[in-house]
Amino acid sequence: DAGITQSPRHKVTETGTPVTLRCHQTENHRYMYWYRQDPGHGLRLIHYSYGVKDTDKGEVSDGYSVSRSKTEDFLLTLESATSSQTSVYFCAISGGGAKETQYFGPGTRLLVL
Amino acid sequence: SQELEQSPQSLIVQEGKNLTINCTSSKTLYGLYWYKQKYGEGLIFLMMLQKGGEEKSHEKITAKLDEKKQQSSLHITASQPSHAGIYLCGAEPNNAGNMLTFGGGTRLMVKP
Structure with missing residues (x-):
């Protein structure tokens, strides 16, 4: 498994x-990505x-x-969370360039109340 | 922007049966990736196809790329409960390789 960790794994906020x-x-990959996954949107x-x-x-x-x-850390900030940002967030890494596979982290489940 | 449509959206098969999942692109495919996601977990890379006519296999899973049809298919032979999950296709919208567009996913259940 690619060395990718995400924190926190679950969060509830207002x-x-x-x-x-x-x-x-821990892979020293150049590219890092943040995705969100929602039902019906992939x-x-x-x-x-x-x-x-x-x-x-x-x-x-x-938003x-x-x-x-640092090469190893990529932070995603929601400045003022909204309920529409309730989602599962995935981080991915790759070496960059065409045909470089992206490897995904375990995800963070965020609930905005 | 590139759109990827997966079919079917969900599938229930009996253990031992074969099945096929399709991924069709609205634009030229420069690279097509297949991932599997177990419920509540991250995406696991299965395989990548980059040339028309290319076919790759891993255990009982075979993926093919039809460049002319802008389509890829994922075929599972003799399905097992361990194959259950969500299968996602991803494609590079350009040839720069710096991002992926994903299909909506196909949810597969395998009944023992």
Whole structure:
């Protein structure tokens, strides 16, 4: 298994509160990704990073910010959580470039009340 | 943007039966990935196809890529309860390889 961990694995929070999810890798991969998985929508890309301090938006980036200060860590922040951000969040890593497989973490289940 | 449609959305088969899951793209496929997700867990990479006509197998799972039809199929032979889960296809929307678009998934149940 690829060395990817996510924390926390489960979180319940209230609307309007800030939330930060962490993805940590031990593979020294260049690319890191944050996806959300919702019924009827499959997996959708939120943000991705192609290096330290290099990030870009994905398909559903509104309401989310990311930071990558070290190769091994990629943080996803919900500045002010809303109920529509209740979801399962997955982190993925890859070496980058065409035909490089993405490997996924175990996911974080977030419930915003 | 590229869209991937998977069919069927869900499938219940008797143990020992064969089954096929399809993934059809609205645009050119530059790389097609198959993942399996057990309920409540992360995605496990199964295989990747990158050339038209390519076929790969892993244990009892075979995936094929039909570039002209912009479609991939995943075939499971002699299904077992361990095959149960959600199968997702993902594709590179361009040839840069920096992101994947996913289909909605196919939920497979195998009855003992």
